[in-house]
Amino acid sequence: MGLVPGLITGLGVTLKEVVKTATKGAETVQYPHVKEDPPPRARGVIALHEENCTSCMLCARECPDWCIYIEGHKDLAPPRRAGGKPRTVNKLDRFDIDYGLCMYCGICVEVCPFEALFWSPEYEYSEPRIADLLHDKSRLGQWMDTVPEFEAYEGGAETKAKKVPRP
Amino acid sequence: MTAVSDRRQLAYIAAQAADARVNVELEAEGMTLNIGPQHPATHGTLRIVARLDGEQVIEADPIMGYMHRGYEKLAEVRTYPQVTTLINRIDWLGSFANEVPFILAAEQLMDIEAPPRAQHIRTILFEMARIANLTLFLGDMGVQLGAVTPVFYAFRDREHILNQIEAATGGRFHPNFDRIGGLKDDLPAGWVAETKESLGHITKFCNLMDDLLIGNEIFEARTRGIGVVPADVALSYGLSGANVRASGVDWDLRRDNPVGLAYDKVDWKVWTHPDGDSFARYWVRLQEVRESVKIVEQLLDTIPSGPIMAKVPRIIKVPEGEAYVETENPLGVMGYYVVSKGGLNPFRVKIRSASFSNMSITPWLLKGTYVPDVITILASLYFILGDIDR
Numbered sequence: 383m384g385l386v387p388g389l390i391t392g393l394g395v396t397l398k399e400v401v402k403t404a405t406k407g408a409e410t411v412q413y414p415h416v417k418e419d420p421p422p423r424a425r426g427v428i429a430l431h432e433e434n435c436t437s438c439m440l441c442a443r444e445c446p447d448w449c450i451y452i453e454g455h456k457d458l459a460p461p462r463r464a465g466g467k468p469r470t471v472n473k474l475d476r477f478d479i480d481y482g483l484c485m486y487c488g489i490c491v492e493v494c495p496f497e498a499l500f501w502s503p504e505y506e507y508s509e510p511r512i513a514d515l516l517h518d519k520s521r522l523g524q525w526m527d528t529v530p531e532f533e534a535y536e537g538g539a540e541t542k543a544k545k546v547p548r549p
Numbered sequence: 550m551t552a553v554s555d556r557r558q559l560a561y562i563a564a565q566a567a568d569a570r571v572n573v574e575l576e577a578e579g580m581t582l583n584i585g586p587q588h589p590a591t592h593g594t595l596r597i598v599a600r601l602d603g604e605q606v607i608e609a610d611p612i613m614g615y616m617h618r619g620y621e622k623l624a625e626v627r628t629y630p631q632v633t634t635l636i637n638r639i640d641w642l643g644s645f646a647n648e649v650p651f652i653l654a655a656e657q658l659m660d661i662e663a664p665p666r667a668q669h670i671r672t673i674l675f676e677m678a679r680i681a682n683l684t685l686f687l688g689d690m691g692v693q694l695g696a697v698t699p700v701f702y703a704f705r706d707r708e709h710i711l712n713q714i715e716a717a718t719g720g721r722f723h724p725n726f727d728r729i730g731g732l733k734d735d736l737p738a739g740w741v742a743e744t745k746e747s748l749g750h751i752t753k754f755c756n757l758m759d760d761l762l763i764g765n766e767i768f769e770a771r772t773r774g775i776g777v778v779p780a781d782v783a784l785s786y787g788l789s790g791a792n793v794r795a796s797g798v799d800w801d802l803r804r805d806n807p808v809g810l811a812y813d814k815v816d817w818k819v820w821t822h823p824d825g826d827s828f829a830r831y832w833v834r835l836q837e838v839r840e841s842v843k844i845v846e847q848l849l850d851t852i853p854s855g856p857i858m859a860k861v862p863r864i865i866k867v868p869e870g871e872a873y874v875e876t877e878n879p880l881g882v883m884g885y886y887v888v889s890k891g892g893l894n895p896f897r898v899k900i901r902s903a904s905f906s907n908m909s910i911t912p913w914l915l916k917g918t919y920v921p922d923v924i925t926i927l928a929s930l931y932f933i934l935g936d937i938d939r
Binding site for chain 1: 627628630631633634635666698702705708712715716717718719720723725733734735736737738739740741757760761762764765766767768769852853854855856857
C-alpha cells in the first residue's frame with residue numbers, strides 16, 4: 383500500500399476513467415445504431431453453395447444434434463459428349479438447417495468434402511417465431527453472398543489457404 | 550384394498566412426516582436461510598441451505614444439480630469429434646481449457662502426438678482462456694462485496710481477449726478449436742500482433758485491480774481472515790488450483806506435469822500465499838493472470854513453423870484402452886477419464902471438474918461464519934455452475 387489510503391487511490395482511478403470516457407468516448411457500442419464488425423472467421427450463419435452439394439449426407443450424420451435435414455434423388459442429365467450415355471447426377475430436393483437447434487460447432491462445414499458449406503459472420507437473423515429459424519436451401523444459398531474470403535495465414539503456417547467459390 | 554407395496558409406501562410417508570414434526574419441534578429457535586438457487590453470488594443455480602443462529606451459520610448444505618445436463622452420459626452417444634462441442638459448455642468462461650484434457654486423453658489412447666506448432670498454439674489459447682476466466686473473477690469479487698465498479702472494467706478489458714479468441718477460432722465462448730492430432734485451423738495473419746496489443750489491456754486491468762481492491766481498506770477488512778483454509782484441510786477436501794495455492798501448497802500441474810503443452814519452453818512462476826483466507830485466494834488469482842500474460846507474450850514470440858495437424862485417419866476410431874489426463878484449468882485441476890472399446894464413441898467419460906471438488910469444502914468452511922461472509926467465501930472459492938453440474 384502506498385502513502386495515500388486505498389480509498390482515495392480507488393476514487394482517483396474512477397476519476398481517471400471518467401475523464402477518459404468523457405474525452406475519448408465510451409467503449410460501449412450502441413448496437414442497433416452502430417454495428418460491430420465480427421472477424422471473417424466468426425461463426426454467424428452457415429451458407430450453402432448448392433452446385434457443390436452432392437447430398438452425400440456427411441454433414442447431417444456428423445452433426446452433434448442432428449439439425450440438418452437433407453433429401454435428394456438421382457437424376458439423369460444429358461451426356462457430356464454427343465452420343466454418350468446420359469449421366470446420373472445427385473439432385474438436392476431439400477437442405478434445411480434448423481438454427482433453433484444448431485450449436486454453431488462448425489463440424490458440418492469441416493466435414494463437407496465438396497466445399498458446399500461455408501461460415502458467414504452475419505448474425506442478424508433472429509425471428510419472432512421459432513419455426514422461422516429453419517432455413518431452407520434458398521435461404522441458405524442467399525447467405526453465400528455474405529461469406530468473406532478466407533484470410534491469409536500467420537507466418538510459419540504450412541496450411542494451404544482455401545478459396546470461396548463465387549457464381 | 551390396497552396392495553402391499555402401496556401400504557408400505559404409506560407407512561414410509563407417515564414415518565417421514567413424524568420425523569419432520571420432531572425436527573421442527575426441536576429446532577424451533579433456528580432459522581433456515583435459502584441462498585439461491587437464483588442468486589448472483591452463485592454464478593448459476595446453486596442452492597445453499599444455511600441453518601442460522603442469529604447472524605451465525607450453524608450448518609450449511611450445498612445442494613447442486615439444478616443445472617445438470619448429463620454430459621458424461623451424452624458423450625457416450627457422440628463420436629470423438631462431437632464430444633468437444635459438448636465439453637465446451639462445462640466451464641463456459643474459459644471454454645477452450647475444457648477441450649484440452651479430453652483431446653490429450655484421446656491422443657494418448659490413439660498414440661498420436663500433435664505437432665509442435667499445434668502444441669504451442671494450444672498453450673496460447675489455453676492461457677487466454679485462463680485470462681478470460683480469471684479477469685471476470687477479479688472484477689466479480691468486488692461485486693460480491695458491494696464494490697460495483699471493478700466488474701465493469703473486467704467486462705471491458707476481457708472483451709479484447711474474447712475478440713482475439715474469436716478471430717482465431719470463430720467462436721467467442723465456444724471455440725471448438727482443438728482436434729485429435731492438432732488444431733482445426735492455423736492462425737490468421739496479423740493475429741500475433743493484435744493479441745500482444747490486447748494483452749496490454751489485461752496488464753493495465755491488473756494494475757487497476759491492485760489500486761481498486763487490493764489496496765482498499767474495506768476490501769481488506771471484508772476478506773482478510775475470512776474463510777481460512779489450512780493447507781492440510783484443503784488437500785484432504787480435494788481442493789485444487791488457486792484455492793490450494795492460496796493455502797501455501799506449491800502445486801501447479803502446468804509446471805509439474807506439462808503433458809502435451811508447451812509450458813516447459815517459457816519462464817514463469819507459480820505464486821503461493823501462506824494465509825489461506827479469501828484475500829489470499831484473490832491475490833493468488835491476480836498474480837496468476839499476470840503470469841498468464843507473461844506466458845502468452847513469450848509464447849507468441851516463439852511460435853515454431855510447421856504443420857498444424859498430425860496424420861489422423863478421416864474416421865476417428867480410438868483403440869481399446871483407458872486414459873486419464875488432467876490439466877491445470879482456470880478453476881483448478883480438470884481431468885478426463887476416457888474408456889474406449891475401440892468404437893466411434895467413447896465407452897465411458899468421467900469428468901473430474903475442479904469446481905465440484907472445490908465446492909465440497911463449503912459445509913466445513915461455512916460452519917460458524919456470519920451471513921455476509923458466506924457470500925465472500927463463496928465468491929473467493931470461485932466456482933462456475935456448469936463446472937459443478939456438468
